[in-house]
Amino acid sequence: MSSFPAHPEDARGLIETLSFGVVAGSDDLAGLGDCLNLLDQVANADPATAARKRGSLKSVEKIINRIILEESPDLERDWKTIRALVGELVGKPEAESVPPVPPAAASPPVTASPVPVGRTREQTEAANPATHAIPPSGLTEELVDPELLGDFIEEARENIAAIELNVLSLENDPQDKDAINAVFRPFHSVKGVSGFLNLTDINRLSHQVENLLDAARADQLPVTPALIDVVLQATDILKELVQQLETTDPPARLAVSGSALVDSFLEKLECLDRPQPDLEIPAVPAAAVSQPTGAATATSERGAASMPPSAPADQGAVLGEAIDPELLKEFIEEAKENLASIELNILSLESDPEDKDAINAVFRPFHSIKGVSGFLNLTTINHLSHQVENLLDAARGGALAVSDRLIDIVLKATDILKELLNQLDQAPDPNALAAADSPQATAFLQQIADFDRSDRPQLVSASRKVGEILVAREVVPEQVVRQAVEKSREQQRKIGEVLVEEKAAPVQEVSGALRQQRHARESVAFVRVATDKLDNLVDGVGELVIAQSMVLQNEQLHAVKDQKLQKDIVQLSRITAELQRISMSMRMVPIKNTFQKLIRLVRDLSRKAGKEISLELHGEDTEIDRNMVEEIYEPLVHMIRNSADHGIESPEERERLGKPRGGTIRLAAEQSAGSIIIDIQDDGKGLDLDRIRQRAIERGIIPAQNNLPESALFEMIFHPGFSTNEKVTDVSGRGVGMDVVKKTVEQLKGKIETASTPGKGSHFQLKLPLTMAIIDGMVIKVGEQRYVVPTIALKESLRPGRQDYFTVQGSGEMMKVRDSLMPLVRLHQLFRVEPRHPDPWEALLLVVTEGDRSFCLLADEIVGRQEVVIKGLGAAMKDLVGISGGAILGDGRVALILDVKGVVSLHENRVA
Amino acid sequence: MAYKNLNVLVVDDFSTMRRIVRNILRELDFKNIFEAENGKAAIDVLSGQKIDLIVSDWNMPEMTGLDLLKYVRSNDQLKGLPFLMVTAEAQKGNIIEAVKFKVSNYIVKPFTAAILAEKLAKILPAE
Incomplete structure (x- = not known):
């Protein structure tokens, strides 16, 4: 056997520390710590040999660890094994170099209560007769055959x-x-x-x-x-x-x-x-x-004299006396504060499940609550927080993926704990309650117990990279790496470990590859940027694009006939276009997070309403402007609440109707032609048209005698203060909601459409622009003024004939477009500008839709279609009807962006 | 016990927990008890106050118990200071790390005055 390690003084130090009683039993943590540090030194001094001897070194370390943790089943045997292993490591037969029982005199006491190794046997046995029950194992010292x-x-x-x-x-x-x-x-x-x-x-x-x-x-x-x-x-x-x-x-x-x-x-x-x-x-x-009389019995025997510190939390030392009310009050308050912080941190965890700080921040409150409740004898709270803590600990250690399910469990635990704390707070006699069982908590503990813990985070992609680096460096053949990747996945271990252990790659190479991988990872790192900076950047890029087109449209520039200039202009345009694309994409986020927040909502709603509702999500990866994502959350909540409360029937009712007991709400997002389409569909009873009509009449929204078509009746639900639900429930029916939804959607320059089939369900469709910063518009001219009509509202443009113009009594001027009559909206009148062509048949018509009606806007000229960056008009003009903002056009001029809904209402006021 | 004049610093981010530890220390006749809510706050206390014993939680925001231990052990004035780490059953495994950084001993929550006394007997110099 080769002499090991390369620095014999380390090994000797280790041997001496271990053999000659410097370590005075499990109480001498400092001595044991020294041993662990020596082991590390030995491993670092000669990594190659250490890798070869990994098994032995690890075994010594593991045994020392369990001595520290007071988990050793048999202290004496552990010490002997350590000495045998260390003796083997330095290449000396154990029996000669290490006296099996070092004389007690040779062990300098280093602690207040020295327990020299050599005496542990007598001492252990004296204190603990149970050890006699362990049959003297003939296999302890001699090696197994x-x-x-x-x-x-x-x-x-x-x-x-x-x-x-x-x-x-x-x-x-x-x-x-x-x-x-x-x-x-x-x-x-x-x-x-x-x-x-x-x-x-x-x-x-x-x-x-x-x-x-x-x-x-x-x-x-x-x-x-x-x-x-x-x-x-x-x-x-x-x-x-x-x-x-x-x-x-x-x-x-x-x-x-x-x-x-x-x-x-x-x-x-x-x-x-x-x-x-x-x-x-x-x-x-x-x-x-x-003869199950081993460690467990030994521990409990020892425990009779003095409580063992390792006693399990739930049966161990608790304060036997009644709970100090003041302490309890402090605990309740502090625990509540801590629980409130969980929901906050869960959000950041949801967006980045690998954020260890966030996991820790969620873990800590449970941990603290568990600790204190153990002292206060609050059994249920203690159990619950303990179980959740275990789950989070597994997540923290990478053994469990931070999945949506896990987050749901944590949130539910938070709710139940809050509830338990409230009960505790209100209970006349907290002592009686402390030990009492909560059926809710018991059911939940079962849920945690049933939690599938096999859901592990994916290590594979990371592993493969280290492997790839090693293959690229020609250290390991690809075949070997592939096997190792497989193995590392099976065993949930790092691929580097597997490779080193199988001696497929030297430690240095693996650590080199790890370092390279770390560099690679750092280069794709993320930087947190304040959103207002991002908004400024997007605005700035917008300005740049406009400034560029102003320069390019300059006639002086057109006069220059220089090929190089032309080439440079093309290059410049390409760069600005790319810049614009990148800056826009920076603000886009997947709609996933918003959707996922609704899962919990639906779960809570169905529980409250006693219904069985599941939420189906589609197109969660659809990207949407992050400013918009925040705005649409509330509308979605309102609509889902409505579906859950008004739409979907009770399980019994559904069964009677021959529908499945559980209702479904389908939430889908997709990007289509420059818009985001969000569908909210349920399979409930649909909108009740008669009820809506009746209610609208009651509320004086429509006259008693009316012929309103279905679609107009659907519109009623968006009317402020309209609610068909007679009973105000906890969930919805407060008469706020759908009008707010509509308003929000319109502020986002989007539209909402409603469809419903009695008995089959209702369907809401939101159509939103991709981003709020830029709109796709048609630039038109009325006189010398320019306006932008959002293309989302625009149906077509045409040049009418004289015969298409009608004047209808009471309704003002109308235009006939493909056999239907539409009101003519004279923009020049609304905005008081001088038109070039006051007669429609000499001018242009733009057909726009608002709700399910169409209108013809009268304009002099179409300049062209372009994307414009929306600029606010400032606080002074924010109440301006008919105009939603301004835009700077390519030639540097300002154009006003029309708000079609406002324009229509201006027009109707005028006619009326 | 002869401990009563020792200055003890209790470090925990959860104030109820600090109070519990303080109560238990009082049971053991300790009179001079100081508190800090994390490692950083503890260092502040240590810089202005002679402390004879630290009883610290492990998991705290800002600065953990382990980092506090590392700080104490690397500071020439403080390095011999008895340091008792408080841990939970489930986190006991972490103690190995603390042992490597020369923690004096550890104690598992929840504990009684008797257990704390036993631990203190092991780490405080006999008087």
Whole structure:
């Protein structure tokens, strides 16, 4: 064996620290910390050898860790294993270099209560008679017979294969007793042999799964997909452990431990719904399988004298006395504040699920509430916050994806906690309530328990990149990388680790690749920019485009006949166009976040209204101006509320009508011809036309005698103060809503259309411009003035004949366009300008639509169609009817943007 | 106990938790208890006040308990200061990191006065 490590003083220091009692038992955290640091130094001093000896080093580290955490099942054995491993590392036979029991005198006490290593046996046994129950393991010191171990590995592999095969047939037929047996048996034999061989983790794992399967066999536990998942996960971990066993150096085998893996799995197992309490077997030390008197018993014995600090939160030390009311009050207030901060942080988490700070900010309140409620004996609050904390901890550690489902669970937990705190606040006797159960919380805890935790964040893309870098550097062949990627995905480990472990790539190369990857990542990093800066940039670019066209249209410039100038102008135009495109795209965001916020709304609404409603989302990736996204949220909320409350019937009613019990609201977004179309469709009862008509008459909105067509009646629901719902519910029916929706949509220069089929449902369609900063418009001239007509309202333009002009009594001037009569709107009259052509047949007509009516705008000339940047007119002119803003045209002149709705109302006032 | 004249600094972002720890310390006869709501605030206290013992939470905004520990251990005047880290059962694994940075000991929430006394006996110099 080569001498190791390269810097012998480190190793000697480690040996001395470990062997000669400088470390005074588990109380000497400083000494143990030194050992860990020495291990790191050893690993850093000679990375290549350290990589080779990774198994042994890791084992030493793991054992020290569990001593620190007071999780060691047998302290004395752990110390011996450490010494054996370290002795092996420096290439000396353990028995000669390290006295098995260092003399007590040689151990300088470093703590107030020194417990020299050599004396632990007597001390432990004196304090804890239960250790006598552990059969003296003949396998502790001498190495396991390599042949025996080899046989076990072989056999375990076969067993694993058998499990996987039979689990599949069990999945097909969960009742198949033979299949359960066939899965049970391999776990049983693995458990048996691993116990004999001192393979603690394999033993613990297989024992637990064996228990589950035994219960399933006895019909005490149903074979659910969840159970099958558990079995498969356990099989994966078992595979990993067996693999480790094979690749680790012989002395490390004793302590081969995937503790972390097994622990987290067993923890997960505890979260599962277990019908029988006795399934929970304490961590069984090796070779003591049949006598469960190991660590768990030892701990509780010790606990009798003084509470062990590792006592579980829910059964451990709680203040036995009544709760101090003042303390309780402080807690309630502080907890509420903390909960309020969660919703805020959830939002940033939703937009960036990988934001570790945001996860932590959501995690922390639950963590703090859990901590304090444990002291205050508030069992329900403690359990609930603890469970959510666990989920978030998994998310923080990258073991669980921050999915929408997770966020929903967290939000719901927040609500329930708020509710529990309120109850606590109002309860006359908080002490009685503290331990009381809340059915809501109990149901929710079940929901958390059922939460599918297999949803892991995607590591694959990142892994592949490191692999690609290594392939590009010709360090590793592509085939090997592909296998490693596969493996890293299966085991949820970093590809670098897998490659190093399989000795496919040296550590230096992998860390080099990681560094390169980090650089690559940094180069696509994001910068947070204030939105007003972004708006200024977009405006500025708009101005630039306009200034450019002003320059280009300058006649002096046209006189210059220089080829180079022409070429440069083309180049300039290309750059400004690109700049404009980029700056516009910077403000576009997917509509997804807005849509997803509505999922919770629908869930809450259906619960409140006692209906079963699901929200279907389509086109969530459609991009929309971020300024607009905020504006449309409220309208969408109103419309969805309406659908949920007025539209969709109760489950019983739906059943009676032969519809499925659950109603559906479909929310879809798409981009179409320069607009964003948002559809809100439900499969409820549709708009009640008779009711609308009746209500509109009652409210005096329409005369009692009327012939209004359907479409006009639909319009009524947008009338301010109109509500057909007699009963004001918690959800909607306050008479505000649809009029606000319409107003908002119009402010956004969009339109809303309504359709409804009785018994089949209603359908609202919002048509919004892509962005609020720029509109696509037709520039027209009336006299010398220029106006922009938004193309969203424009249907066609035409030159009428004299015969198309009519004057109708009471309705003013009309134009006949394709057999229908439309009111003629003389823009020059409305805006008091001198027209060039007062007669329509000499001028131009622009047919615009407003609602479902069409109007003809009279103009002198069409200048052309162009995109214009909208400029506000300032506060002084914001109430101007008929004009929605101004725009600077290419030649530097100002044009006013027409607001078609305003123009129509101006016209109607004039005629009336 | 001879602790009563020691100056203890309790660091936690959750004020109820600080109060609970303070109450428990009072039970153990400590008289001089100082508070800080995170690592940064703790450093402020340390710069103006002689402190004999720190009892700190781990997870706090602004500056965590671990960062406070690192600061204390790298400061020549403070490096020997007894430092007790408060942690939760689920986060116990993190303690390894703190041990590497020479935390004096740790205590798992929720704890009683008796457990705290036991821990303090291990890390405070005998008087």
